[in-house]
Amino acid sequence: MKKIFVGLAAVFVLLAAVGAGAFWWVEQAANQAVAAPGAPTVEFTVPKGTSGRGLGALLASQGLIRDARVWRWHLFRRGKFSPKAGRHPVSPSMTVAELATALEDNPLPDDVPFVVVEGWRLRDTDAALTAAGFITAGAYIAAASDPSRYTAPFPMPSGGTLEGYLYPETYGVIPGKLDVEDLIQRQIDAFAERFFKPNRDAIAKSGRSLHEVVVMASMLEREEPVPDQRPLVAGILWKRVDKGFPLGVDATSRYALAQWNDRREFLKRLRDPEDPYNTRHRKGLPPGPIGAPTVESLQAAMEPKSSEFWYYLHDAEKRLHPSRNAEEHEALRRKYNVY
Template structure:
């Protein structure tokens, strides 16, 4: 009896050892072997709040791992089941499970470029956002006019015009464009505005009306010149005209007032249309709001306009402008640059 018990105990021990060796061999095989010898890149999107098991199932479905349960055990052993990042990741079917797990925990999510230049009106920013697949233009429009959005982002105006900072952004691209993705995208643009402009007002942003004045002049500067050396000059012209109670007579403001329907030509009727609140040929002072998203240098120019006696400027045709102190000088410059170009 004792001999039989000894044999049984030996058999059990041998079975346990065999099972342990088999489990160890299976574990080593899982850890050391990629699903495919010649791997290929696979995109995996992990949504916020997604459980580890759902992540593992998605990886298994795309042939990035060979076993959900073994991948879960690996993550538990490394105490990383709660450390998976949200976002879109590029993994490879030629990677080991450890490499896949490291990417999801420590790797950089895929980011896409959203970019648009200085000087776009909000509806053109909305088009750019939609064309680059970050949000629908209609959702974007609603968001930047939403009082809750404006309050959350410290915008004291009726919409976010002037605060949609022109920049090249690296962002996560949504699977589906929704009102929420429009909100998040617009928030990123406005937060960048505040971050970029904060050094300009170390004591904090100016009061609402002063901020409106600064951004409106900056938007005019942005639309009128692309020559860096001229920005402060142009800002100074507008400041001088306002001080003298002269009409600004800025074509870009009329165009903004016409809106997306503008066909590229300003007519005499447009110049005389007093129902357009942005018609600075009819209404004195600055237009009601900024007319585009100005860049940082145009905002600097509006904060520190150059002091001079110029009241007029006209395009030379090469991107630069001729500045004049009197109407007589201005008319001569128009004849020289504009009329001559028209004859050509």
């Protein structure tokens, strides 16, 4: 009997030692962050309806804690835990206790979509952001007028703005907390991912600089509404550039207008031979891009389609009609009443 008692006592001592060791390990793990202090902040989303215990696996999978068991132990020790569904700014340099506290705080406001329309100028995006109440007027233009503030895997335009390099698509923005420079950097990144990186070698082989491609693409975005027709139009325009003929792209004369469709001011500019963007009078490309081109226009500018045509126009239905010479072009003008 005495031997049995001694054996049971030994077992209890062993279990107590194991339990103490496990307790010590869990406590140590709960007080040690995954990363050193100063690790970047990331967003962690608490899904609606997820239990506190259920968050452990999510936190571990995103590298914010080492072991979901430590998370469950902390919640057991903590008692009441009420995480709020939504996005929370956290860091792998937080302890388990700090993470739990952060997830009980109010989540970040939800993003709302902001659409940068194809072909928009900097001033158009600035006006739309202002009208939506996201910025004060002029803030976007000012931020886009200093390319040195941003990083890109391609050469930034020197001495000018980022016109043409800020990709047009839908971006999530937080009302009341919009960082204009962050939005512009995201647009630059989108330009790089959508066009530059996949076409780096093709651009080098095209015989044109990236800036020339962007300038041409910005005109194509405004000139040709049908993406499949843009390579043909690009071929006509590049041929006119190379042979020293004026482009005759009227969209360039609208670039500096306060309102793109201001016809009276547009006609004044068409008659102004001193306007650097007047491509009826001046040869070669305009001084810079006239808006934000899509990847379809950029591809067309980089890979134009050769043809026998030198001119083109659009009828009232926006259908393209190319022509081989001035006589054919004038005949099409009369036929479709395009002047």
